[in-house]
Amino acid sequence: MAVGLAAKGSHATMDEEARAEVDVLNSRLEKTTQLTKKIQASLGRLDSSGQSVRDVAGPLNGETRRLQVLGNNIDSVLAAIDRLRQPADSKNDEEAIIRSGPDKAGLPNYLASMKRLNKSYSDMQASNLRANQRTMADLGRLLKSGNSQLEGYFDKLLRTDTPRSVEPLHYITKDKPFPVLSQDKIARLGLVYSHVAVEQTQDNPEAAVARIYAEIRGPYLASSLANLAAASVNTAKKKNPGAIYRAGTNGMGTYSQAMEGIFLSEYDNICSIFTREDWGLVFQSTCQPALTEFARTLRELNTHIKSHLSTDCYLAYEITEIISGLSEKLETRTGELKGSLAAALKPVRETAKSSLTELIEETKRKVNGLQTLPADGAPSPIVSETMRRLQTMVEFLRPISSIMVSLGDGGWKATSSASSRPSDAIPSLASFDIGADGKEIFSHYCLDTVETLLSSLEQKSRMMLKSRSVMGVFLANSVIIIERMIIDSELSPLLSSRLDLLDQWKKKSTAMYTDVCKDLSIHLFDTIHTNRTHRPTSGPADSASVVKGLSSKDKDKIKEKFTQFNNAFEEMVVRHKSYSMEREVRSMFGEDIRRKLQPLYERFWDRYHEIDKGKGKYVKYDKSSIAAVFIGLAS
Structure with a gap:
């Protein structure tokens, strides 16, 4: 029992200890709860304070950033001002170079100074600051002076290497190329033009330099060709006005050869100095004085040809061929001058075309104008004269073929509108009937001329010769002379297979005579009378x-x-x-x-x-x- 009481006392003690620990835990939990509430209250107050801070700090942060950007901008502006002040600060140095000129300063140094001035001027234009207006005006005047000096330098360089003229015959007869500018001058002229072609801040100095080139080199070309232009006119004037023009006796061939040589040499100069896009314009401008004189020469020759058409129409054919060939060669090499040459050639070419009609009409007029015919049936000189004209035309068959194709078959007839068609340009293959054969058409022209001649002679003989026998002799003589002059000349390949026309006239004249x-x-x-008993015998009587x-x-x-x-x-x-x-x-x-x-x-x-x-x-x-x-x- 004592043991039981002892055990019971022990359990009571343990319970008391457990209750004490629980009380301690509850006391701590209470404190934790209170502390949590205090923390929550503090967090609430802290959140409210943070929002207030954000409300206040946010605008201050934006202003700070704007102030930083403004500060950077101010720094940039100050830097730009410093840069913009540099041209003004260095203006005196650049002005000293520009005032000294390209000769004294040296062309590379001078061009470098001009380049710096152009850049400064462009920068100031871009800034558009009122404070820089005076400096810009000073730079503008300095640039204008610099460009003017460059133009003068270009002019001086070019004139020192450009003679008044050269003698073309010297280069033609010796088969030598016409002279070009020296490489040293070309290099310096090219430098000047390269500068003004890039730096065009002032009054288009590029055009001014191109104009200077044409003004100096143009008269040189014209003067060099002037004597040959005069010779082309003088050689057209024959001692015997009635003599038929012979191929190659006019100076136009030499004139054209000289034009080709000197123009191509000049084109080489231009290509070495100017940029590609300017070649054509500068070349046209430079050649213009020579082309003007050339056009005047052709007009004068055309007047002479029209006054002596029956003898000098061949000169028109020759000139047409020569200038067409010149135009083709220059077009192939340069791509230029075709239009100018075509305009200059147009009067002569039109005369060449109209001559084909006029010569047939003149044949009619000459026959109708005959006052008498030989009583013995002798042929008229007009027959041989007409055939000699056709024989001579064969010597110019190439240009005549071209003209024939442009006229079209029968285009020489007075009633045809083809002969009055305008021709403003040297014809190319594209303007022709590809199937047309100029030689074939020319053979038709020859036959038409022969038919016109014989018909006119027959009509005249009926009026003036009373005897059919004499008429037959007269026409037959004409036919035979025509046939002979065809067969015995370069007309034969064209007409020998087409002489049915003459056979018809032979039959007609023979019928008249016999x-x-x-x-x-x-x-x-x-009259043989027969009867039944006496009949004529057959066979030889x-x-x-x-x-x-x-x-x-x-x-x-x-x-x-x-x-x-x-x-x-x-x-x-x-x-x-x-x-x-x-x-x-x-x-x-x-x-x-x-x-x-x-x-x-x-x-x-x-x-x-x-x-x-x-x-x-x-x-x-x-x-x-x-x-x-x-x-x-x-x-």
């Missing part, structure tokens, strides 16, 4: 039997026919020999007479030659003797 055979043949016709069977009256008629034939035949032979005939005409007419009369006479002779029993009183010609006469007619 009309006399109709009158002669009447005397060789007889027995003249003795035929004559024996004739009545006295019929015999007298046969004798009269022989007599009349002999008289008419001999008269015809005399007239035939009296006519002026070309050898071919005499042979042609004589053969035609023989072909028409000899068979008739031989038949008549075979039947009736025994009419005078060989005495020759009526039958004057036997077959062999009259054959000899016929042979004589053709020789």
Whole structure:
């Protein structure tokens, strides 16, 4: 029991200790709760205070940033001002260089100073600060003075290397290129132009330098070519005004050759000095004085050609070919001057085109103007003159072919509108009918000329020649001369296969001449009376039997026919020999007479030659003797 009481006391003690610990824990928990509330209250107050701080600090932070940006901007402006002050500060140094000029300062140093001034001027323009206006005005005046000195320097350099003129023949005859500017001058001129082409802040100095170049080099080109221009006009004036122009006797070929050489050398100069985009403009401007003189020369030559068209139209053809070739060469090398050359050539080319119509019309006028025609049928000089003109035209076949293609087939006819079509430019292949053949068209022109000539001569002969025989001789002589002058010349390849036209005129003239055979043949016709018992035998007649069977009256008629034939035949032979005939005409007419009369006479002779029993009183010609006469007619 004592043990039980002891154990019971021990448990009580432990419970008391546990309650004490619980009380301690509860006391601490209470303090923790109170502390948490205090912390929460403090956090609330702290949050409220932080919001207030943010409300106050936020604007201050923005202002601070703006003040920092403003400070940076102010620093930049001060730096820019410092930079902008530099040109003003260095103006005196640059001005000293500019005032001394390119010669004294040295071109590279001078151009460097100009470049710095241009940059400073551009920077000041960009800043647009009122404080810099006076300095900008000073720099502007300095730049203007600098550019003016550069222009003067360019002018001086160019003049010292540009002669007044050169002698073109010296370079042409020795096949030497025309002189160009020295490399040293080209280098310095190029430096000046390169500067003004880039730095264009003042009054377009680039154009001023290009103008200076053209003003100096243009007169040099014109002066060098002036003598050849005058020679081209002088060589057109012949001692014998009626002489036909011969190819190559005018100075235009040499003039053109000189223009090509000196222009191309000048183009090389320009390409070495100026920028590519300026080559064409400077080249055109530089060549203009020479081109103006060239155009004047062609107008003067054109006036001469129009005044002597029948003899000097060939000069128009030659000039057309020469200048067309020059234009093509310069166009290929430079891409320039085609329009200027075409405008200068236009009057001559138009005259060349219109001459084709005018020459045919002149042929008509000359034939109509003939006051007399030879009574013996001799040809008119106009036939040979016309054919010589066509022969001469073949020497200029290339330019004529070009003109023919531009006119079109038949374009030379007076009624055609093609001959009046404008031609403002040197024609190119694009303006032509690609299928057209200039030689073919020219052959048609030649045939048209021949037809016009022969038709006009026939019309004139009908008015002035009463005898058809003389008309036949006159036309046949003309046809033969035309044919001969075609075959024996450079016209042959063009026309020899087209001579059907002449064959027709041969037949017409032969028919006119041999009309006399109709009158002669009447005397060789007889009337044969037949009956059932006496019929004419076939084959060669027995003249003795035929004559024996004739009545006295019929015999007298046969004798009269022989007599009349002999008289008419001999008269015809005399007239035939009296006519002026070309050898071919005499042979042609004589053969035609023989072909028409000899068979008739031989038949008549075979039947009736025994009419005078060989005495020759009526039958004057036997077959062999009259054959000899016929042979004589053709020789």
